[in-house]
Amino acid sequence: MKFKGITDVFFDLDHTLWDFDKNSALTFEKIFKINRVDVNIDDFLTQYVPINLKYWRLYREDKIAKEDLRFTRLNETFKVINFEANDDLVYKLSEDYITYLSTFNHLFENTFEILDYLSENYKLHIITNGFDEVQYKKMSHSKIEHYFDTITNSENAGVKKPNPVIFNYALDLANTNASSSVMIGDSYEADVLGAINIGMDVVYFDIYNTTIDSNIRQINNLIQLKKYL
The missing domain is CATH 1.10.150.240 (Putative phosphatase; domain 2)
Known part of the structure; x- marks a missing residue:
């Protein structure tokens, strides 16, 4: 759905x-x-x-x-x-x-396809716990930076996911709110629970085929986001 x-x-x-x-x-x-x-x-x-x-x-x-x-x-x-x-x-x-x-920039299958698809109807953003000096290079060198309106990393926010502060920081930066937003990530603790705790919808990118709460939407290929968005 x-x-x-x-x-x-x-x-x-x-x-x-x-x-x-x-x-x-x-x-x-x-x-x-x-x-x-x-x-x-x-x-x-x-x-x-x-x-x-x-x-x-x-x-x-x-x-x-x-x-x-x-x-x-x-x-x-x-x-x-x-x-x-x-x-x-x-x-x-x-x-x-x-x-x-950041000189190696392999992306997951269908990354460009799903970003092209989503960018037609949504504003896209990044929330990452990675290091500031590295994450921007990764995005620039892999040619995906232009898809995103805002980029929030833990060094800018001062805390790391799943801390609610970084999610609220990202929402404020994006000029949006939790009820209008969805978080997509691979970490059940940092991305899924962190987003749920502030009222965001979530999609769990299950790259390791783990078993989690069946009520949470899961994908194992990015193109499957079309089922939900």
Whole structure:
């Protein structure tokens, strides 16, 4: 059933439009080659992905700083795979990762098609927990920035999703309200529950085929948004 009364559509960026996992893997391949880090990329990523998610959760909960996130996720992964990396190398890799991440810009299937479709009838916006200096580059380099009227990130808002402050900040910036807006994102906690808690409608982008509340609209391909919007 299609939403009614919606004027504004808010998207998360990473894992929703911008294919973070693919772009991140390509970035690590590049910076490992540049810095002559001899590790098996598949073994590294197998450990890094859940470790990164763990530290992002801590960052989202304001339990660690941005600098701690960037260093510790790499340092812990190297320890788990028994690769000796001194602090200087870890810091260098963490800096190179941020530098090169936005040079890879794979988007999820049907991103352009759904943005073209939605932009005819709705104002589109971004709400992201990502870092200010990186997120704008991702959107610009992947050629999707022009679709969005406003871009809200956690560094500008001063808090991270699911904190209601960032959603209200984004709504104010967009000059709209919760009852006229829908949030689309991949994080059940940050995007779905965060938006529901301030009265927004939601669509859960279920890229990992998880089981959640059956009352919440779910998609696993962006083109399926046409069922609701």
